[in-house]
Amino acid sequence: MALSPQDVERDVTAFIVENFLFGNAADAPKPATSFMETGLIDSTGILELVAWLEGKYGISVGDDQLVPENLDSVGNIAAFVVRTKGG
């Protein structure tokens, strides 16, 4: 079955809540919430997130793909993962 953006959003949100928010789901980011603007995830957090994405979805994220368009929100990540898996 094809991976949907909603599946990825759910998984990414769960990863963020568990690893960056100590399980506090009340502070979970909305799909469009910018990590940079809210300060929720810094560059080390992005590294951790990318390592997890690569393991979870079997993708390889290139240096030129480490940009906010792909990674600055749960929604951006979901679109990026689906695009990468599909492509």
Next chain:
Amino acid sequence: MGIGFEVLDIDLEAEANRICEAIRKGVSLELKRRGVVVALSGGIDSSCVAALSARALGPKHVHGLHMPERDSSGETIKLSKSVSDTFGFDSTVEDITPILEGLRCYERRDEAIKMVFPDFGPGWKSKIVLPGVLDGSAANQSYNVYSVVVQTPGGEILKKRLPPKAYLQIVAATNFKQRTRKMLEYYHADRLHFATTGTPNRLEYDQGFFVKNGDGAADIKPIAHLYKTQVYAMARHLGVPAAICNRAPTTDTYSLAQGQDEFYFSLPYDKMDLCLWAKNHGKAPGDVAGALGLTAEQVERVYRDIDQKRATTRYMHLAPVKCGEIPELDV
């Protein structure tokens, strides 16, 4: 109207007098110590702090420390000794390599590099670098994610992005260097009843370019308000040896030569200073772009990078988080 580098010009003699008065009052009245210890790296910042301290307190009340280790540049100790010689204060050499070996600093660092380059070992050199702020497209500026650069024994240069575990372990291991030096600074400060000095300039202090509880720990930080350009000017004014004043800033922490601008800052220090000054004074990117030889859009990227680094390193300035009030202590 365009802004130029002249905005960083200061009255050096007046500022030196003001800082020296602050050192005298700070050390005697606030810290209640008899002098200061200065860790001398052979770089401009520690040399300037040493010169100011000797002028403020007299050379008998300054003690210098030379603390090279295995990865230090060969000229480090020669330069740092030229400072204690020039300003006439006593100093001690503490080679910290055996301590770092005891802590397994090099071993832990190399173990982390091997996660990325499994063949890494004796005869190889390494450093870590950030992507350039001016690389990539404006709308999609890359994150500040470190890569490790290695040089093989045959001279080949290889570069790979660091996964989080390797990155954090490399930083944690190399931070032993700054923390070991600070531990020895406090040893000498305690035995002499002196205070320790911190030597960050404004650029480093603002952007979190220090190790928490390493070089970031100090009882007094005499030049934390001065832009690095001003520190160079002050050092020349105070008579710091020319070999130090004419030397490009390095981290002197990794075995491969590493400029501060590739390790941390997005531009050479003088341009970073002007960007930071302009941002701090509410100037538009276009006001300063001409003097920097950049476009307004590129300056805007540097402004964003300044904000990003402030946010990322904010915790390094924070006092410990307390979970209850202690109103009796006025600190």
